[in-house]
Amino acid sequence: MLVVLCPQPDGSVSVRDVDRAQAGLPVVAEQTVSLDDLAGLVREREAECTPEGTSPDASLRWVWADTATTYRALLDAGVRVTRCWDLRLCRAILRASALTARTGYATAPRSAWDEAPTAATAAPDRLFDLAPPVTLDPLAELRDQHRALDAAVGLDGRPESARLWLLLAAESAGALIAAEMTVAGVPWDVVEHDRILTDLLGPRPALGYRPALLEAKAAQVSAALGVEVNLDSPVELLRSMRSAGLPATSTRSWELQQIDHPAIAPLLEYKKMSRLMTANGWHWLDTWVADGRFRPVYVPGGVVTGRWASDGGGALQLPHQIRSAVRSDPGWSLVVADAAQLEPRILAAMSGDAAMAEAGRAADMYEGMVATGAVETRQQAKFGMLGAMYGGTQGESGRMLPRITRAFPQALALVEAAARAGEQGEVVSTWLGRSSPLPSAEWRSAHSAASAEGGSAAEQEAVRTQARSWGRFTRNFVVQGTAAEWALCWMSLLRLRLRALSEGLTDGPHLAFFLHDEIMVHTPTGLADEVATLVQETAHEAGRLLFEGSPVEFRLTTAVVTAYSDAK
DNA sequence: TATTCGAGCCAC
DNA sequence: AAACGTGGCTCGAATA
Incomplete structure (x- = not known):
């Protein structure tokens, strides 16, 4: 059953049950509740359908415009749901997907549904932002989306609704997980974090002062350069280095490393x-950590490829330097699992390349590639694959490419085709049907102008450079995007299995952190081994869900630890 | 004075 | 090893 939440102009909510088994998605029941009573109703409806013994058709899927707003408010009221359909996220995928490109849904002009929702933080106490969206009709949008979904076809004209449905369900599940992880938070040891900062920078200084060790280091650099210099200003630093006779052209670390001068090491x-001070120092701690939890805001679908982005807190760039501050509660543990060589495995599975799939059965896929005889060392396998997936041409990557191409022709053909399509301004799609955006209007006009003869050699070369750059994007898009889909499925399956182990959100094992191909579960230590098994099983299931029949195994490196820094 | 922009470094 | 994909974040510099 689909249950659609339709906010009404008077502030109430019309709750409409829709039978998804019937054509046209008819409303089979309807009730209207006040906003105050909505959380209670959701709780009751969820409780009615117990996880065990219910057929999937009997399960509930809540349909709403925006999970970040509505589910956040439900969680604050102590209510969890099992499944949802996020109309905005699904819309974004369906409107851009090549599988639905010829539907009226995709070709219709933009509407208010395409506008970004207002920040959830602006009205955290409200389930819906009733200002403009009340004019939107979630039920009509749901029906439009299902019509488009039913009409989805591949290039060969065969129906492709199933894989696109899986993507939309996984994307929506991701939105639930993102909201739940913000509420649960990453367990954070403030004392340990302060110890790291104090060790490396000196004790926390008074407001407006630099910590002692940082100050001393700056003085060392100035002394070595023979001039007082503001190290935080790249312009001033470069000028000072050059007047001191250093052959620097920028202030990038990798370039400075090449220079032999006493100022370089302290610099x-x-x-x-x-960097530690500004990005993850005491100010960050004050802003983002409260009650022993780091609560970042995740943005599902925030990256074109389908990866998540984050909004504040820098959750997806947590430096290794401070990971020892991620520490489980007393009596609890962290189960940290990282998908091993995820993107190469994804490429092997989606291309159906037999030799690469064989390598993809190994615990270490790069070693598996060495075993096929294609390359001599793990390092060569790794750089060769990175080059294939990113479009690298230089260095070890470029040197390995011919051998990788010979050994794994089908896999390379897939990424090459994606690159060629991008170079010509075409759209490419992931395994489940998320499609790349078109290049900018400037890109396209420059491209067509250049191909229509005329234009100087320099102009034509500039256009070719642009084209190759977009080709590298589309090349990577298909692999990175499909990897993101696998990760969403993995996490969604795991979430459902973990839910069976506890009632509330944080009284038992729960997802605490997610980083593209890595997940962290915070769990009572007594359940840690069971959780680790579930993590493994769901990784395998996600592989079967996306690539039924493929021999590729999706292996993990899993660790049960107290501190994040002890994983891998 | 407020806002964008670019450099640089962090993550995968 | 080096410039080859996706992002966020912070700062000073440039712009309005």
Whole structure:
């Protein structure tokens, strides 16, 4: 059953049951509740359908415009749901997908549904932002989406609704998970974090002052350069280095490393310290950590490829330096699992390349590639694959490419085709049907102008450079995007299995962190081994869900630890 | 004074 | 090893 929440102009909510088994998605029951009573109703309806013994058709799927707003409010009221359909996220996928490109849904002009929702933080106490969206009709939008979904076809004209449905369900599940993880938070040891900062920077200074060790390091650099310099200003630093006779053309660390001068070592150390201070220092701690939890805001679908982005807190760039501050509660553990060589395995599975799939059965896929005889060392396999997936042409990557191409022709053909399509301004799609955006209007006009003869050689070369750049994007899009789909399925399956182990959100094992191909579960230590097994099983199931019949195994490196820094 | 922009470094 | 994909974040510099 689909249950659609339709906010009404008077502030109430019309709750409409829709039978998804019937054509046209008819409403079979309807009731209207006040906003105050909605959380209670959702709780009751969820409780009615117990997880065990219910057929999937009997399960509930809540349909709403925006999970970040509505589910956040439900969670704050202590209510969890099992499944949802996020109309905005699904819309974004369906409107852009090549599988639905010829439907009226995709070709219709933009509407208010395509506008970004207002920030959930602006009205955290409200289930819906009733200002403009009340004019939107969630039921009509749901029906439009299902019509488009039913009409989805591949290039060969065969129906493709099933895989696109899986993508939309996984995307929506991701939105639930993102909201739940923000509420649960990453367990954070503030004392340990402060110890790291104090060790590396000196004790926390008074407002407006730099910590002692950072100050001392800056003084060392100035002394070595023979001039007082503001190290935080790249312009001033470069000028000072050059007048001191250093052959620097920028202030990038990797370039400075090549230079032999007494100022370089302390300068590189200063940069490292300064970065820690500004990005994850005491100010960050004050802003983002409360009650022993780091609560970042995740943005599902925030990246074109389908990866998540984050909004504040820098959750997806948590430096290794401070990971020892991620520490489980007393009596609890962290189960940290990282998908091993995820993107190469994804490429092997989606291309159906037999030799690469064989390598993809190994615990370490790069070693598996060495075993096929294609390359001699793990390092060669790794750089060769990175080059294939990113479009690298230089260095070890470029050197390995011919051998990788010979050994795994089908896999390379897939990424090459994606690159060629991009170079010509065409759309490419992931395994489940998320499609790449078109290049910008400037890109396209420059491209067509260049192909229509005329234009200087320099102009034509500039256009070719642009084309190759977009080709590298589309090349990577198909692999990165499909990897993101696998990760969403993995996490969604795991979430459902974990739910069976506890009532509330945080009284038992729960997802605490997600980083593209890595998940963290915070769990009572007594359940850690069971959780680790579930993590493994769901990784395998996600592989079967996407690539039924493929021999590729999706292996994990799993660790049960107290501190994040002890994983891998 | 407020806003964008670019450099640089962090993550995968 | 080096410039080859996706992002966020922070700062100073440039712009309005």
